[in-house]
Amino acid sequence: MAVVFERTKGLRPVSTHYCPGCTHGIIHRLTAEALEELGVLDRAIGVAPVGCSVLAYNYFNCDMQEAAHGRAPAVATGIKRVLPDKFVFTYQGDGDLASIGTAEVVHAAHRGENISIVFVNNAIYGMTGGQMAPTTLAGQRTTTSPLGRDPLHAGYPIRIAEMLAMIPGAAFIERVSVDSPANVRKAKKAIKRAFEIQLEGKGFSLVEVLSTCPTNWGIEPPLALKWLRENMIPYYPLGNFRDKTKEEATDE
Amino acid sequence: MAKILMKGNEAVGEAAIRAGCRFFFGYPITPQSELPEYMSLHLPKVGGVYLQAESEIAAINMVYGAAGCGARVMTGSSSPGIALKQEGISYMAGAELPCVIVNMMRGGPGLGSIQPAQSDYFQSTRGGGDGDYRLLVYAPASVQEMVDYVQIAFDKADKYRNPVLVVGDGVIGQMMEPVEFVSKPAENLPEKDWATTGTGGKREPNIINSLYLDAEKLERHNIHLSKKYSYMQENEQRWEATGLEGAELVIVAYGTTARIARSAMDNLNKKGWKIGLLRPITLWPFPEKGFQLLDETTKHLLVVEMSMGQMIDDVRIVNEGKRKIHFTGRSGGVIPSTSLIEEKILEILERSE
Numbered sequence: 186m187a188v189v190f191e192r193t194k195g196l197r198p199v200s201t202h203y204c205p206g207c208t209h210g211i212i213h214r215l216t217a218e219a220l221e222e223l224g225v226l227d228r229a230i231g232v233a234p235v236g237c238s239v240l241a242y243n244y245f246n247c248d249m250q251e252a253a254h255g256r257a258p259a260v261a262t263g264i265k266r267v268l269p270d271k272f273v274f275t276y277q278g279d280g281d282l283a284s285i286g287t288a289e290v291v292h293a294a295h296r297g298e299n300i301s302i303v304f305v306n307n308a309i310y311g312m313t314g315g316q317m318a319p320t321t322l323a324g325q326r327t328t329t330s331p332l333g334r335d336p337l338h339a340g341y342p343i344r345i346a347e348m349l350a351m352i353p354g355a356a357f358i359e360r361v362s363v364d365s366p367a368n369v370r371k372a373k374k375a376i377k378r379a380f381e382i383q384l385e386g387k388g389f390s391l392v393e394v395l396s397t398c399p400t401n402w403g404i405e406p407p408l409a410l411k412w413l414r415e416n417m418i419p420y421y422p423l424g425n426f427r428d429k430t431k432e433e434a435t436d437e
Numbered sequence: 438m439a440k441i442l443m444k445g446n447e448a449v450g451e452a453a454i455r456a457g458c459r460f461f462f463g464y465p466i467t468p469q470s471e472l473p474e475y476m477s478l479h480l481p482k483v484g485g486v487y488l489q490a491e492s493e494i495a496a497i498n499m500v501y502g503a504a505g506c507g508a509r510v511m512t513g514s515s516s517p518g519i520a521l522k523q524e525g526i527s528y529m530a531g532a533e534l535p536c537v538i539v540n541m542m543r544g545g546p547g548l549g550s551i552q553p554a555q556s557d558y559f560q561s562t563r564g565g566g567d568g569d570y571r572l573l574v575y576a577p578a579s580v581q582e583m584v585d586y587v588q589i590a591f592d593k594a595d596k597y598r599n600p601v602l603v604v605g606d607g608v609i610g611q612m613m614e615p616v617e618f619v620s621k622p623a624e625n626l627p628e629k630d631w632a633t634t635g636t637g638g639k640r641e642p643n644i645i646n647s648l649y650l651d652a653e654k655l656e657r658h659n660i661h662l663s664k665k666y667s668y669m670q671e672n673e674q675r676w677e678a679t680g681l682e683g684a685e686l687v688i689v690a691y692g693t694t695a696r697i698a699r700s701a702m703d704n705l706n707k708k709g710w711k712i713g714l715l716r717p718i719t720l721w722p723f724p725e726k727g728f729q730l731l732d733e734t735t736k737h738l739l740v741v742e743m744s745m746g747q748m749i750d751d752v753r754i755v756n757e758g759k760r761k762i763h764f765t766g767r768s769g770g771v772i773p774s775t776s777l778i779e780e781k782i783l784e785i786l787e788r789s790e
């Protein structure tokens with residue numbers, strides 16, 4: 186019988202703890218496939234965040250470090266400075282990266298740190314039970330914005346990809362989504378490209394992946410995908426915000 | 438090797454490089470800035486990396502990442518900066534990562550002052566971060582001793598897979614003294630086969646982590662750590678004792694304060710008093726074995742600190758109510774004078790006569 190789909194070697198053969206319908210699982214697979222296809226699994230060191238994906242250190246089939254909340258880019262910096270020839274990536278949620286760890290990610294980008302970041306934006310603090318994140322949309326109800334986020338009180342949702350794209354040290358910044366098979370394919374391509382940027386020694390790369398949290402959004406998984414499409418993508422437009430390699434090509 | 442004149446902070450940097458430290462992640466703060474300055478100039482010459490972090494929080498987490506790869510790595514700061522590092526220190530203790538942290542203490546609380554102090558004794562020995570963890574804490578009293586203990590600190594960090602803290606104060610960081618770098622052969626240290634350096638396709642992935650979601654597993658981990666700390670308590674206590682025999686009163690002081698106390702002791706002993714000095718070199722483990730050497734003749738212990746009295750708590754614990762405990766000190770960046778100590782001693786002894 187012909188094999189049409191196999192588990193990537195980038196993931197360990199264990200079941201994950203993610204809720205049914207949560208797209209963290211898809212993003213894990215894409216990340217792991219990229220690691221496998223680029224042949225870097227045996228020289229990769231990943232950094233897991235604090236958030237629903239904290240146990241990523243048990244899932245990715247490579248050396249892993251578990252960082253304090255938001256500090257993954259600093260931890261990755263320490264790793265990369267010791268082992269510049271190894272492949273170093275972080276996997277972080279939006280509370281982790283866009284709130285408590287903003288300083289760490291901004292400065293890692295500013296230093297042009299040659300690391301790659303998979304940034305999972307699900308517009309909520311999943312792990313702690315659905316509190317408001319900096320990325321929570323205006324009007325979105327969460328357990329700490331029970332009447333809907335009021336931007337005049339709680340500020341506007343933060344657009345990380347756009348912000349980081351302005352930083353000279355950032356080499357590759359793209360926003361993708363995993364709400365449809367076509368978008369999943371594009372997401373895979375972007376993650377792989379981000380990883381290649383590191384392998385080419387071009388500097389800091391980050392892919393923001395719009396993701397669902399059916400559990401804390403309180404929406405059935407298929408409707409969660411629809412909610413993402415209809416509410417998140419208009420505010421968080423998909424696309425490439427920075428690709429130094431293309432800029433260099435047009436400079437010539 | 439001949440002795441050379443060096444500033445405390447710079448000597449710490451040189452000692453670290455000679456101990457094989459190749460990575461330093463820092464952030465400027467008075468009175469320790471000469472340490473990152475020294476490292477930024479000298480580490481690249483030996484193929485190392487100095488990196489200025491965006492904050493002390495980032496710096497200690499860079500140390501975490503580097504230590505997790507098996508590197509000899511250091512960070513340094515002064516009191517408020519060390520406060521910020523507590524998160525990373527606790528994570529490193531939990532994940533059992535070795536590193537050396539230097540604190541050139543200044544006056545607190547808050548922004549405090551930039552003058553020398555010893556008011557981070559609690560912060561150093563009681564764990565400023567969360568959880569059941571301990572640090573090995575060295576408190577050298579001279580630039581030479583700083584140099585010696587930085588080397589020892591790296592070896593002990595590797596031996597125990599635990600962060601080691603070396604505390605000085607603004608005086609030791611800033612003063613110049615002759616030093617000699619004597620490289621001692623390192624202890625027989627274990628392989629760092631736990632480090633995340635890439636599997637190379639040759640082994641299962643290594644994981645650096647301090648999370649144990651299962652309560653029983655975390656308890657087992659804490660019992661394991663606790664056994665390690667007990668072993669350290671048994672084997673790593675260090676102190677210096679002077680004139681304990683026949684002493685009526687023994688001064689307990691560490692670091693710069695111990696040097697001032699020594700002068701006070703000498704002055705009084707010349708006048709016929711019998712004063713001794715017990716100088717803790719390890720703040721944790723606290724050298725209780727040193728206190729077992731106290732003479733029956735000793736009725737009083739005088740604790741002197743550049744703080745409002747913090748180490749005195751540990752002296753009370755090891756004393757077990759046997760002797761009278763007194764305190765004097767200055768804080769906020771004021772250095773206690775020999776006359777302050779002498780007057781206090783005379784007041785104690787004359788009152789009890």
Ligand SMILES: Cc1ncc(C[n+]2csc(CCOP(=O)(O)OP(=O)(O)O)c2C)c(N)n1
Nearest residue numbers: 235236237254278279280281309310311312
């Ligand atoms: C210093 C610290 N503060 C708070 C927490 C609690 N905490 C754990 S996960 C989390 C939020 C994670 O949200 P996010 O990064 O969006 O990840 P998600 O779970 O949504 O994937 C918080 C606040 C913590 N572990 N450490």
Ligand code: SF4
Nearest residue numbers: 203204207237311398
């Ligand atoms: S809480 Fe949300 S983000 Fe976390 S696993 Fe469940 S669905 Fe996914």
Ligand SMILES: [Mg+2]
Nearest residue numbers: 278279309311
């Ligand atoms: Mg989230």
